[in-house]
Amino acid sequence: MLEVNHLSVYVQQGTSEKLVVDDISFLVPKGKVVGIVGESGSGKSMICSTILQLFDDGRRVSGEIRFKGEQLLTKSKKDLRSVRGKEIAFIMQNPMSMFNPMLTTGEHFVETLQAHSAISRKEAKIKGIEQLARYKLPGDRVWNKYPHELSGGMLQRIMIAIAVCHQPSLLIADEPTTALDTVTQLLILDELQAYQHNSGASMLVVSHDLGVISRLADELIVMRHGMMVEYGPASSVLADPRHPYTQALLAVKEKNRSLDELVDSCEGTITEPLVEWKPGYWVRQ
Amino acid sequence: MGRFLVRRIGSMVSALWGVSLIAFFLIRVIPGDPVEAYFAINQLPASVEAMNAIREEQGFNKPLLAQYASWILGVLQLDFGKSFSSGLDVARSLADKFQVTVTISAAALIIIMCISVSVGVLSAVKQSSLFDRMTRTTVFMIASMPSFWLAFILVYVVALKWGLLPLLGWGTWQHMILPSLTLALGFCPYYIRLIRAGILEQLQQPHVQYARARGLKESVIVRRYLLKGTLPSFLTSLAMTCGGLLGGAAIIEIVFTIPGIGRHILLAMETRDYTVLQGFILLIGFFYTAINFAADLFCAIIDPRIRLKEGVQ
Secondary structure: OEEEEEEEEEEEEOOEEEEEEEEEEEEEOOOOEEEEEOOOOOOHHHHHHHHOOOOOOOEEEEEEEEEOOEEOOOOOHHHHHHHEOOOEEEEOOOHHHOOOOOOOHHHHHHHHHHHHOOOOHHHHHHHHHHHHHHOOOOHHHHHOOOHHHOOHHHHHHHHHHHHHHHOOOEEEEEOOOOOOOHHHHHHHHHHHHHHHHHHOOEEEEEEOOHHHHHHHOOEEEEEEOOEEEEEEEHHHHHHOOOOHHHHHHHHHHHHOOOHHHHHHHHOOOOOOOEEEEEOOEEEEO | OHHHHHHHHHHHHHHHHHHHHHHHHHHHHOOOOHHHHHHHHOOOOOOHHHHHHHHHHHOOOOOHHHHHHHHHHHHHOOOOOEOOOOOOEHHHHHHHHHHHHHHHHHHHHHHHHHHHHHHHHHHHHOOOOHHHHHHHHHHHHHHOOOHHHHHHHHHHHHHHHOOOOOOOOOOOHHHHHHHHHHHHHHHHHHHHHHHHHHHHHHHOOHHHHHHHHOOOOHHHHHHHHHHHHHHHHHHHHHHHHHHHHHHHHHHHHHHOOOOOHHHHHHHHHHOOOHHHHHHHHHHHHHHHHHHHHHHHHHHHHHOHHHHHHHOOO
C-alpha cells in the first residue's frame, strides 16, 4: 500500500541544513497497522507530513514514497490534492487547534465532502450527520457548533468522522490521542481500531506513547534522533526488544519511571548499522 | 445580540456627546471674534454699537453654558442652527457639501479594499515571487509620496497628457475617478502590507495545514481560511482610518477644485463661523463612530470568537 524507500528529510536552519529523518525505509501493507514510536524530536511527525507534503519551503526531501505503486513526492500539486483527504486521510494531533475557529463542524464536513465529490450542501449534511452518529456524536446538536464550543475528545472524534468520510485506503494518525484524557484516549483508540478492522484500510500511527501503539500496531518502528533503531513485528518487538532504547521505552511503561533517567544509560550517538536480525526484523545492535 | 447593540449604541451616543462638548468649547478658545471677522470680510465700518447689536442678535453675549444648551437642544431636534456669515441652514448646506466628500471617500474606500485585498493576498500566497518583490518596491514608492503630489502627477498624465478624464471640477462620474484614486492610493500601501502580513500569519496556522490535508482546493483555502481570518483586523483598522479618509478627501477636493466640504470648512474657519464648524465636527464624529460600529458588528457576525468575548449569542 505505502512504501517508503530511503527517505531522508533535511530542515533548513539559518544557512545550514539539519538532517531530521535519516534514511528510513518501511512498508505499510494492505490492511495492516504500522506504528512509529519515539520521543518528540525523533522525526516521526516529519515522516507523516512528508508523505502528503504538508510543509512549507525550507524542507528538502530525498528518497521515494510510493502509494499504490505511484510516486507521491513527484506528483503535481493538483494530483496531490486529489489524494489528500480522499485516498490518504490524516488525523492530526491537538484537535483544538486544527479546526478553523470561524467555521462550524458542519461547514468543515461539507467542505471536505465537496472537495472530492460533486455533492450538494443538503446531501452533505445528511451524510455528515449520519457519519457523526456512527461515532456516537449527536449530529444535529454538533453540526452548528463552533470548535471552541466543543471538547477536545469530541473534536478528535469529529476529526475521525471527517477523515473516514471518503473511505480512505490509508489513514495516517499523528499522535491521535496525545491531547486527550485517559478515558477518551481509550475510546478514540477503539474507534480507530474498529474502522480499520471493518474497512480493511491500512493505517500508520505515530505516538510517543508505547501504550497507544502497542494496542493498535501490527508492526512497530522505534525511532531515535531521526533514525530507525528497531523495526519488526509488534509482538516480537514488545516481547523481546533488542535495542537498549526500546528496552528503556518499555521500562518506562512498566516501571513507571521517567524516560530521561532510563535513556541516559544508553545515551550517545547512534553509529551501529541497521541489520536484519531475523526475517522482517531489523535492529541496530 | 440585543445587549451588544444597546451597549454599542450607548457608547456611541456618549462619545458623540463628548465630541459636541469639545467642538463647542474648543472653537471658542481659538483667538478671533466672528463678529469682527464678519465686519472685516464684508468691509463694513466696524463701530462698537453695530458690533454689539449683532452680538445681541446672535446671542454671543449670553453665558457659554446657556449658548451650549440652546445649541445642543437644537441638535437633538436635528436643527443645527443657521450659519452666521451666510445665514443658510447649517444642516442643509453641510449635507449638500458633505455628499460630495462622502462620495469621494466611499469610492476611495472601495478602491482601497479592491486593491489591497487582491494585491495583498496575491503577494502573500506567492511570497518572494517576482510579483511580491515588485509590489513591495512599488508600495514603498507610493507610500513615500505626498498625496497632493501624487494628485498633480495623476492629473498631469491622465487628464492633461492623455486627455482620458476631465481635468478638474465635479459633475459626472468621470470627475470622481481621479480624486478617489489619488485618495485611495495613499492608503493602499498600508493595507496591502496589513493583508499580506495577516495572510502570512494565517498560513502558519495549524488549521490551514489540516485544510490542505483534507484536500481542499487552494481557492477555497484562500477564501475561507486565509481571507476570512484576516478580515476582522483589516476591517477594524480600515474603520479606524475612515476619519483620515474624510480629512484626506477635504485636501484632495482643494487640489481638484471640487465643491466639497473641505473648502466650505476652510471658509468657515476664516470667518469663525461657529455653528458651521460645530455642526461639521459633530457630523464627522457621527460618521466615524457609525462606521466603527458597523465594522464591529460585521466582525462579530463573521467571527464567533468575537461574539463569545462580547457575550453575544
